[in-house]
Amino acid sequence: MKILVPVKRVIDYNIKVRVKQDQSGVELNNVKMAMNPFDEIAVEQALRIKEAGDADEVVLVSIGPTQSQETIRTGLAMGADRGIYIEAPHETEPLSIAKLLARVAEQGKPGLIICGKQAIDDDSNQTGQMMSAFLGWSQATFASAISLTADNAIVTREIDGGLETIKVKMPAVITVDLRLNEPRYASLPNIMKAKKKPIDTLAVEELGVDITARLSVLKVEEPAVREAGIKVSSVGELVEKLQEEAKVI
Amino acid sequence: MTILVIVEHDKGTIVPATLNTITAANILAEPIEALVAGDDIKQVADAALQIASISKVLIADSGEYAHNLAENLAPLIHQIAPNYTHVFAPATTFGKNIMPRAAALLDVMQISDIIEVISQDTFKRPIYAGNALATVQSSDPIKLITVRSTAFDAAEASGGSATFESLSGTGSSQLSEFESSELSGSERPELTSAGIVISGGRGMQDSANFAMLENVADKLGAAVGASRAAVDAGFAPNDYQVGQTGKVVAPELYMAVGISGAIQHLAGMKDSKVIVAINKDEEAPIFQVADYGLVADLFVAVPELDSKLS
Numbered sequence A: 001m002k003i004l005v006p007v008k009r010v011i012d013y014n015i016k017v018r019v020k021q022d023q024s025g026v027e028l029n030n031v032k033m034a035m036n037p038f039d040e041i042a043v044e045q046a047l048r049i050k051e052a053g054d055a056d057e058v059v060l061v062s063i064g065p066t067q068s069q070e071t072i073r074t075g076l077a078m079g080a081d082r083g084i085y086i087e088a089p090h091e092t093e094p095l096s097i098a099k100l101l102a103r104v105a106e107q108g109k110p111g112l113i114i115c116g117k118q119a120i121d122d123d124s125n126q127t128g129q130m131m132s133a134f135l136g137w138s139q140a141t142f143a144s145a146i147s148l149t150a151d152n153a154i155v156t157r158e159i160d161g162g163l164e165t166i167k168v169k170m171p172a173v174i175t176v177d178l179r180l181n182e183p184r185y186a187s188l189p190n191i192m193k194a195k196k197k198p199i200d201t202l203a204v205e206e207l208g209v210d211i212t213a214r215l216s217v218l219k220v221e222e223p224a225v226r227e228a229g230i231k232v233s234s235v236g237e238l239v240e241k242l243q244e245e246a247k248v249i
Numbered sequence B: 001m002t003i004l005v006i007v008e009h010d011k012g013t014i015v016p017a018t019l020n021t022i023t024a025a026n027i028l029a030e031p032i033e034a035l036v037a038g039d040d041i042k043q044v045a046d047a048a049l050q051i052a053s054i055s056k057v058l059i060a061d062s063g064e065y066a067h068n069l070a071e072n073l074a075p076l077i078h079q080i081a082p083n084y085t086h087v088f089a090p091a092t093t094f095g096k097n098i099m100p101r102a103a104a105l106l107d108v109m110q111i112s113d114i115i116e117v118i119s120q121d122t123f124k125r126p127i128y129a130g131n132a133l134a135t136v137q138s139s140d141p142i143k144l145i146t147v148r149s150t151a152f153d154a155a156e157a158s159g160g161s162a163t164f165e166s167l168s169g170t171g172s173s174q175l176s177e178f179e180s181s182e183l184s185g186s187e188r189p190e191l192t193s194a195g196i197v198i199s200g201g202r203g204m205q206d207s208a209n210f211a212m213l214e215n216v217a218d219k220l221g222a223a224v225g226a227s228r229a230a231v232d233a234g235f236a237p238n239d240y241q242v243g244q245t246g247k248v249v250a251p252e253l254y255m256a257v258g259i260s261g262a263i264q265h266l267a268g269m270k271d272s273k274v275i276v277a278i279n280k281d282e283e284a285p286i287f288q289v290a291d292y293g294l295v296a297d298l299f300v301a302v303p304e305l306d307s308k309l310s
């Protein structure tokens, strides 16, 4: 079985983003970029499935500006086998991304797609579910445990009330949550090996997908900043402030 | 123009976030209908009929909707959505799971997690963990929207007199099956709608110490939350996680105990009315958003707080 893992290049999660002066978006120039953290977890899971003998190939796919190929390289250095790169504007919406990914899946016929539950830049939480719908496959979102049988995946999901376990037919789309695993670091030999692993390039036109945006961004602004508060010197003072000043207890 | 709101329920009762979602929909000042789908859901349907701003309740009572499986619910939404200009659902794990699937079937781009309704096609939503707010305008004929419940008040749950219509089931996709669930269930208020939340972080050191927070919570009628680090370390269950990728809360009072204040955590609580931080590190970033900061060892401060509240 082949596993497809879509990976997105985003601003590193440690960086505090800056909104552009002209309110057209956030500053992406000269900002440290990295693989979306949820996608690292997805890559790790795919590699573990392969290492357990349940898959024979892990293929990464990234859609975005040229530098997205570096993100694919990062995943190849973790141990994935090859990559597919599709050039598209950074702003391409989840609906279009999901259509492109579904086309890639129709051509490559993976038995499983594992992706992040959410990209930490747009915070959309849509792509996996949409891709699954386009393919007519089953979906298991927010996975914190996965076990595979010949025809099914048993997936534990993190939901608002706790945990839920479902059984989905393969092929499936699984979106991963934080506690599924801890992604490995790439070793130096693997970083070297990754340089020789193939990355194929596909064009949006070749895939026959219209990626015209449905949402136009009118404005991006900074949220209101909270006014600085005060330090209290004791628990007693804290309780008094909460009772007398803030009147919240 | 008519709007559809998807009702989230746990079979017996309507999940509170649904009422906040209705308030968001109501801003457009158009008739609102509600969809209640599930198996054996008479009680919830009856409750939905009482909601003040709902004119009609669509009831899809059929076995395939029993466990909110997206593969079964999305075709139902797909089938009825063309009768509406907007479909709203709460941005809970329920809404996040089913709505994008329905959006894809309709070939529309979902608008996730809105915090403001500006006009019938324009909405505001947080991006980058709430460090930026985007105003977006949709050109889709039907707008599929998920709503951040903390950004809107709850709609009046009674006083309404809606009519109803029964829908027949769309059948099972046979793609997925519910196996089991392990719900945290607690006597305390629900995290996202609680008036007071007290959360613990890595500083709590182990799960047994969370009992200290629970004692305080019980005295204040508060819900208990946690940072990701506390959940990852097994101090608290996953559904306690507050943050960018967990739950978003905005109570009257939020107390962060032994939490450093990473942006991913702040994303889930910085709209709280009053924020208290207890942390032994006076440089901890949480103090930058705290109205009242106490630099102290939590193992001294929390028991003292507990006794002061007695």
Ligand SMILES: Cc1cc2nc3c(=O)[nH]c(=O)nc-3n(C[C@H](O)[C@H](O)[C@H](O)COP(=O)(O)OP(=O)(O)OC[C@H]3O[C@@H](n4cnc5c(N)ncnc54)[C@H](O)[C@@H]3O)c2cc1C
Binding pocket: A013, A037, A038, A120, B200, B201, B202, B203, B204, B226, B227, B228, B229, B230, B241, B242, B243, B244, B245, B246, B247, B257, B258, B259, B260, B261, B262, B263, B264, B265, B268, B278, B279, B280, B281, B284, B296, B297, B298, B299
């Ligand atoms: C993709 C992604 C998503 C994430 N999503 C979330 C999310 O939704 N929610 C979330 O919370 N985090 C999230 N995080 C994690 C986040 O970046 C931080 O790692 C996390 O919030 C840190 O938790 P913490 O503050 O409990 O731990 P730490 O940062 O380790 O802070 C512990 C604090 O406790 C204090 N302390 C220790 N002992 C004591 C004591 N005895 N008395 C008083 N104070 C003490 C320390 O001074 C310190 O400030 C996410 C990260 C990533 C990469």
Ligand SMILES: Nc1ncnc2c1ncn2[C@@H]1O[C@H](COP(=O)(O)O)[C@@H](O)[C@H]1O
Binding pocket: A005, A006, A007, A008, A009, A036, A038, A039, A061, A062, A063, A064, A094, A097, A114, A115, A116, A117, A118, A119, A120, A122, A123, A124, A125, A126, A127, A128
């Ligand atoms: N441009 C992209 N290239 C590859 N994968 C993507 C892209 N955008 C989103 N994804 C995948 O879809 C997941 C969810 O993204 P989103 O729906 O944008 O929150 C991410 O974690 C990725 O796995």
